[in-house]
Amino acid sequence: MTITPTYQQPTERGYYGQFGGAFIPEMLYPNVEELRQQYLSIMAEPAFQQEYQQLLRDYVGRPTPLFEAKRLSAKYNTRVFLKREDLCHTGAHKVNNTVGQILLARRLGKTRIIAETGAGQHGVATATVCALMGMECIVYMGEVDMERQKPNVYRMRLLGAEVRPASSGSKTLKDATNEAIRDWISNPVDTHYIIGSVVGPHPYPDLVARLQAVISEEMRKQLLEKTGSELPQYVVACVGGGSNAAGAFYHFLEDPEVKLVAVEAAGHGVHSGHSAATSVLGKPGIIHGARTLLMQDEDGQITEPYSLSAGLDYPGIGPLHAFLADAGRAQFISVTDDDALKAVVECSRLEGIIPALETAHALAVLDRIGAGPDDVVVINLSGRGDKDLETYIQQDLM
Amino acid sequence: MNRIQNAFQQDKKLLNIYFTAGYPQLESTVPILRALADAGADVIEIGVPFSDPLADGPVIQASSSVALQNGMNMRVLFGQLKDVREQVPNTPILLMGYLNPVMQFGVENFCREAAAAGVDGVILPDLPLDDYVAEYQDIFRRHNLRPVFLITPQTAPERIRRIDELTESFLYLVSGPGTTGGANTQAEGVQEAYFQRISDMNLRNPRLVGFGISDKQSFDAACQHAEGAIIGSALIKALEGTDDAPAAAAAFVSSIIK
Numbered sequence: 001m002t003i004t005p006t007y008q009q010p011t012e013r014g015y016y017g018q019f020g021g022a023f024i025p026e027m028l029y030p031n032v033e034e035l036r037q038q039y040l041s042i043m044a045e046p047a048f049q050q051e052y053q054q055l056l057r058d059y060v061g062r063p064t065p066l067f068e069a070k071r072l073s074a075k076y077n078t079r080v081f082l083k084r085e086d087l088c089h090t091g092a093h094k095v096n097n098t099v100g101q102i103l104l105a106r107r108l109g110k111t112r113i114i115a116e117t118g119a120g121q122h123g124v125a126t127a128t129v130c131a132l133m134g135m136e137c138i139v140y141m142g143e144v145d146m147e148r149q150k151p152n153v154y155r156m157r158l159l160g161a162e163v164r165p166a167s168s169g170s171k172t173l174k175d176a177t178n179e180a181i182r183d184w185i186s187n188p189v190d191t192h193y194i195i196g197s198v199v200g201p202h203p204y205p206d207l208v209a210r211l212q213a214v215i216s217e218e219m220r221k222q223l224l225e226k227t228g229s230e231l232p233q234y235v236v237a238c239v240g241g242g243s244n245a246a247g248a249f250y251h252f253l254e255d256p257e258v259k260l261v262a263v264e265a266a267g268h269g270v271h272s273g274h275s276a277a278t279s280v281l282g283k284p285g286i287i288h289g290a291r292t293l294l295m296q297d298e299d300g301q302i303t304e305p306y307s308l309s310a311g312l313d314y315p316g317i318g319p320l321h322a323f324l325a326d327a328g329r330a331q332f333i334s335v336t337d338d339d340a341l342k343a344v345v346e347c348s349r350l351e352g353i354i355p356a357l358e359t360a361h362a363l364a365v366l367d368r369i370g371a372g373p374d375d376v377v378v379i380n381l382s383g384r385g386d387k388d389l390e391t392y393i394q395q396d397l398m
Numbered sequence: 399m400n401r402i403q404n405a406f407q408q409d410k411k412l413l414n415i416y417f418t419a420g421y422p423q424l425e426s427t428v429p430i431l432r433a434l435a436d437a438g439a440d441v442i443e444i445g446v447p448f449s450d451p452l453a454d455g456p457v458i459q460a461s462s463s464v465a466l467q468n469g470m471n472m473r474v475l476f477g478q479l480k481d482v483r484e485q486v487p488n489t490p491i492l493l494m495g496y497l498n499p500v501m502q503f504g505v506e507n508f509c510r511e512a513a514a515a516g517v518d519g520v521i522l523p524d525l526p527l528d529d530y531v532a533e534y535q536d537i538f539r540r541h542n543l544r545p546v547f548l549i550t551p552q553t554a555p556e557r558i559r560r561i562d563e564l565t566e567s568f569l570y571l572v573s574g575p576g577t578t579g580g581a582n583t584q585a586e587g588v589q590e591a592y593f594q595r596i597s598d599m600n601l602r603n604p605r606l607v608g609f610g611i612s613d614k615q616s617f618d619a620a621c622q623h624a625e626g627a628i629i630g631s632a633l634i635k636a637l638e639g640t641d642d643a644p645a646a647a648a649a650f651v652s653s654i655i656k
């Protein structure tokens with residue numbers, strides 16, 4: 001029997017079309033292989049599911065509301081709903097993944113947790129679940145990001161995590177991920193690496209997508225209640241590595257009538273030389289163990305991306321998203337720093353919600369997707385803007 | 399028999415030296431290669447620099463970024479190596495690098511150019527075994543290039559056997575957990591037990607121990623359990639800040655095999 005490949009399910013070796021796989025040095029092979037062999041069966045265990053669901057409800061605060069944004073709707077002459085991941089404990093969707101992975105790590109017998117972080121939200125979410133479970137936590141963060149997301153550095157430390165600066169390359173998310181992988185190479189027995197997005201070697205992209213899929217699972221139920229249909233016309237999410245987008249798209253992937261819109265960071269402009277718009281600027285290549293679209297020069301050296309937003313400042317996208325872009329299943333749009341900042345002000349003033357700078361990229365495309373008055377547009381409000389206040393002050397948004 | 403297998407016919411422990419192409423100067427590659435061979439290095443690995451070398455520690459990372467800034471790339475490297483066999487006729491030469499630059503250059507092109515230059519083997523730590531077998535093995539064989547795979551203390555016995563079967567050169571025994579250049583922090587006896595375990599498997603390929611070997615003492619210790627050992631970061635450190643890199647490279651080799 002041949003299994004028809006779907007958007008949701010990669011092949012056994014972790015491929016979505018030509019993207020995915022596990023390009024890792026031998027030092028990581030036993031860990032990644034152990035995870036590959038066990039993640040699906042552990043996640044299917046009733047005891048795991050019970051613990052995971054209970055933590056999502058009582059600790060994370062799920063389900064998160066689906067809020068009809070009436071003033072944004074009026075302005076853009078369409079029906080806008082915001083999926084309030086910003087109301088998750090710790091302030092972003094990232095915790096959906098870390099709650100699941102910490103339970104997985106415990107079942108794998110690991111005692112030490114490492115993570116990378118860009119905006120600091122994944123680092124905070126990891127430090128949080130490590131505190132909850134009494135596990136040692138080390139978070140790698142680029143020096144540039146430690147400076148621009150300072151409150152999150154303090155939060156991680158307060159939660160008992162050690163934050164280690166990554167000082168190579170552009171000193172951002174890519175470099176923090178390199179350092180986390182090197183840590184894992186050096187600590188192969190006791191350590192689990194909680195990757196923060198749908199990136200990395202198989203099975204991480206699928207694992208993280210499954211843990212974030214709760215976002216679209218809830219959306220369908222909430223949409224049915226509020227609009228009479230489980231299916232909206234549009235689902236919009238920002239893409240750094242692509243975890244909040246993967247979660248928001250997941251249960252709509254096989255419904256072709258739902259248009260999926262992935263929003264990347266254009267930085268100073270897609271072709272300005274200071275951008276992180278991977279779907280436009282990237283070609284197939286290998287980053288952090290996955291074959292995916294990658295910003296690189298003609299010699300295959302990875303180029304330094306740029307975005308004002310630390311969480312989108314990454315030269316690749318998850319292999320699922322590379323596949324969605326390639327197959328035309330998702331539309332990719334890129335948004336500049338300036339337009340994202342305008343969207344921050346707009347959402348704050350019209351809806352009383354201060355979004356994270358990453359999220360603001362998704363909010364900035366409402367006039368660019370062609371949605372009509374009868375269309376339902378769900379924007380995944382991936383995180384809140386507290387961590388970005390200093391940037392907002394510096395950018396003179398007041 | 400290829401140059402690599404020939405080298406292992408010698409009745410001595412082999413010194414394998416790694417250095418980064420294009421470091422400290424773009425044009426250093428061949429002079430260093432020749433100095434290493436003349437000074438008595440038995441096997442030489444030329445590192446092809448990559449922007450994000452995941453398996454490497456700070457020393458090789460730094461040398462790679464200097465090399466890239468100097469303008470090193472695949473085309474430049476193969477240009478430099480064009481007549482290298484006139485200068486270094488017998489010493490086995492391997493290229494060590496990461497998969498992405500090879501993929502962008504084209505695997506077939508890479509193998510053809512390497513073979514034309516007289517390169518004997520290739521080490522790509524992030525090339526998965528299954529992908530090698532499915533997509534690369536035929537190309538490597540056609541160009542008579544030998545792959546070298548890494549084995550670590552966590553590699554399972556059946557996987558070691560599979561690696562041994564796919565190999566016709568040597569097995570690269572990673573000395574312990576960690577990236578290149580790290581010191582051995584394992585409890586006493588742990589490393590010996592690992593080396594002994596591999597030794598007891600009676601594998602068909604000889605073994606070289608690498609990662610964290612830095613001087614004569616650690617070289618001699620590693621050689622007790624293998625046919626030789628590999629030194630990289632320590633050599634690169636010895637090149638830092640010298641104005642005569644080939645001489646420094648030669649002096650380093652002498653300090654190990656004196």
Ligand SMILES: Cc1ncc(COP(=O)(O)O)c(C=O)c1O
Binds near residue numbers: 242382
């Ligand atoms: C609020 C928020 N949204 C989005 C992202 C981007 O990550 P991803 O693309 O994995 O959702 C981040 C990353 O730090 C974030 O903090």
